[in-house]
Amino acid sequence: xxxxxxxxxxxxxxxxxxxxxxxxxxxxxxxxxxxxxxxxxxxxxxxxxxxxxxxxxxxxxxxxxxxxxxxxxxxxxxxxxxxxxxxxxxxxxxxxxxxxxxxxxxxxxxxxxxxxxxxxxxxxxxxxxxxxxxxxxxxxxxxxxxxxxxxxxxxxxxxxxxxxxxxxxxxxxxxxxxxxxxxxxxxxxxxxxxxxxxxxxxxxxxxxxxxxxxxxxxxxxxxxxxxxxxxxxxxxxxxxxxxxxxxxxxxxxxxx
Amino acid sequence: xxxxxxxxxxxxxxxxxxxxxxxxxxxxxxxxxxxxxxxxxxxxxxxxxxxxxxxxxxxxxxxxxxxxxxxxxxxxxxxxxxxxxxxxxxxxxxxxxxxxxxxxxxxxxxxxxxxxxxxxxxxxxxxxxxxxxxxxxxxxxxxxxxxxxxxxxxxxxxxxxxxxxxxxxxxxxxxxxxxxxxxxxxxxxxxxxxxxxxxxxxxxxxxxxxxxxxxxxxxxxxxxxxxxxxxxxxxxxxxxxxxxxxxxxxxxxxxxxxxxxxxxxxxxxxxxxxxxxxxxxxxxxxxxxxxxxxxxxxxxxxxxxxx
Numbered sequence: 001x002x003x004x005x006x007x008x009x010x011x012x013x014x015x016x017x018x019x020x021x022x023x024x025x026x027x028x029x030x031x032x033x034x035x036x037x038x039x040x041x042x043x044x045x046x047x048x049x050x051x052x053x054x055x056x057x058x059x060x061x062x063x064x065x066x067x068x069x070x071x072x073x074x075x076x077x078x079x080x081x082x083x084x085x086x087x088x089x090x091x092x093x094x095x096x097x098x099x100x101x102x103x104x105x106x107x108x109x110x111x112x113x114x115x116x117x118x119x120x121x122x123x124x125x126x127x128x129x130x131x132x133x134x135x136x137x138x139x140x141x142x143x144x145x146x147x148x149x150x151x152x153x154x155x156x157x158x159x160x161x162x163x164x165x166x167x168x169x170x171x172x173x174x175x176x177x178x179x180x181x182x183x184x185x186x187x188x189x190x191x192x193x194x195x196x197x198x199x200x201x202x203x204x205x206x207x208x209x210x211x212x213x214x215x216x217x218x219x220x221x222x223x224x225x226x227x228x229x230x231x232x233x234x235x236x237x238x239x240x241x242x243x244x245x246x247x248x249x250x251x252x253x254x255x256x
Numbered sequence: 257x258x259x260x261x262x263x264x265x266x267x268x269x270x271x272x273x274x275x276x277x278x279x280x281x282x283x284x285x286x287x288x289x290x291x292x293x294x295x296x297x298x299x300x301x302x303x304x305x306x307x308x309x310x311x312x313x314x315x316x317x318x319x320x321x322x323x324x325x326x327x328x329x330x331x332x333x334x335x336x337x338x339x340x341x342x343x344x345x346x347x348x349x350x351x352x353x354x355x356x357x358x359x360x361x362x363x364x365x366x367x368x369x370x371x372x373x374x375x376x377x378x379x380x381x382x383x384x385x386x387x388x389x390x391x392x393x394x395x396x397x398x399x400x401x402x403x404x405x406x407x408x409x410x411x412x413x414x415x416x417x418x419x420x421x422x423x424x425x426x427x428x429x430x431x432x433x434x435x436x437x438x439x440x441x442x443x444x445x446x447x448x449x450x451x452x453x454x455x456x457x458x459x460x461x462x463x464x465x466x467x468x469x470x471x472x473x474x475x476x477x478x479x480x481x482x483x484x485x486x487x488x489x490x491x492x493x494x495x496x497x498x499x500x501x502x503x504x505x506x507x508x509x510x511x512x513x514x515x516x517x518x519x520x521x522x523x524x525x526x527x528x529x530x531x532x533x534x535x536x537x538x539x540x541x542x543x544x545x546x547x548x549x550x551x552x553x554x555x556x557x558x559x560x561x562x563x
Contacts (some may be wrong), residue, residue, distance in 0.1 A: 095357065
């Protein structure tokens with residue numbers, strides 16, 4: 001009970017601090033919407049893969065995954081490594097707050113932001129770009145988003161181990177993410193026979209995009225997701241989790 | 257007496273250096289102990305081992321009767337830590353930051369009481385980012401106190417303060433001491449140790465080289481004293497005064513002859529000196545008796561470190 005109370009209190013104060021920095025909050029939520037507007041005008045009435053499906057049905061789920069990955073992986077990795085180097089994490093370790101509670105709350109905050117971003121992205125799509133959201137897709141989409149959030153949060157924590165100092169954080173985080181983002185077809189569809197697309201299937205981003213796209217595909221009667229994609233996400237989740245538990249550090253790296 | 261902190265034969269080896277080489281140290285309950293030493297002497301390493309951030313390479317440590325590594329959580333419920341650097345959530349207010357921290361402790365103090373204690377009453381509703389560095393440091397002290405700790409670790413709490421902020425911080429720390437908490441303070445300021453500590457332990461190159469009260473450490477109270485005066489014109493030579501000391505120097509200063517005598521028995525030496533002066537009806541100009549300052553003692557104890 002005591003632990004639950006600490007988690008709730010900590011969650012409240014972290015949320016409060018987050019929303020009081022409106023510039024940071026604005027850009028987190030504005031960026032995916034901006035991408036959506038840009039790609040929607042670039043693509044106009046283009047169609048997916050020479051089919052009858054409008055391209056919006058592909059890149060709007062793509063931008064949704066981009067939002068989830070920004071909120072979970074990018075945000076968490078940069079926040080945690082900056083806090084580590086500034087000694088904020090060290091200070092928390094000097095109080096009776098259990099380390100797991102701090103980590104759970106920080107991750108929960110990222111997941112909440114990710115869910116809000118999913119709602120905003122799909123909401124703008126439905127409201128302004130005739131995005132077709134089949135009602136049967138709701139439950140499977142929640143499952144995909146929760147699994148994706150968990151995986152990319154775990155990866156965000158894991159990548160802090162590779163970050164030597166706060167200045168290097170954005171370079172390391174984006175250096176890993178951006179190339180994979182492009183070869184995974186986040187903003188435009190890839191031919192599934194291309195070598196890059198095949199390589200991308202071993203990493204977690206493309207399976208996350210394809211799962212989201214398939215779940216929301218209005219041409220399908222049911223939300224069938226390829227189990228291999230979900231296994232991929234689950235394996236990355238476990239690997240990142242184990243790596244994080246073994247290697248994550250709370251104290252600043254020694255400056256020598 | 258019950259010990260707040262007990263350290264026996266503590267060693268800490270890093271890859272290339274031995275930072276702590278067999279240290280024994282006690283903080284009695286209700287006592288303020290200052291660990292005084294130059295940068296790199298091992299102060300922070302010792303304190304971080306006691307706080308449970310680092311593991312010892314050898315020896316025994318106990319904090320409030322607990323092992324700082326194995327009983328860390330229980331120890332942290334009863335200990336307040338002020339680290340060298342301040343890092344507080346910038347977008348919360350002073351009161352919010354204290355309430356948030358208070359939620360971690362079994363018996364927290366009231367946030368507003370602590371705010372008064374550290375003199376932040378008019379800033380209680382202000383966001384941390386609007387506070388000056390000195391005020392943030394006070395908040396830092398408040399955060400260390402919110403859990404009503406029995407023992408406080410203050411690691412160089414005033415490094416980088418201007419003289420005004422320094423006096424204010426000492427005032428607050430003295431107030432806390434009045435509440436009967438035990439304190440382990442590290443510092444490289446002599447005057448800070450002098451003002452705040454009941455006892456001082458001087459550390460140099462990973463070894464404690466002296467312990468004692470600020471007034472007696474290093475034989476300050478019993479060692480050599482220095483007596484200075486201007487040799488009166490009536491005396492043609494210092495030998496006329498009949499002072500029995502081998503450490504006597506006469507040096508010309510502004511056309512006058514300045515006498516400096518080092519002695520282990522200043523009372524009898526002063527007696528002969530003043531008897532001579534009284535007998536000749538002379539007022540001795542510039543007469544002073546000086547004990548070595550804490551700084552003199554500290555510099556001689558740590559001389560090898562600063563060469």
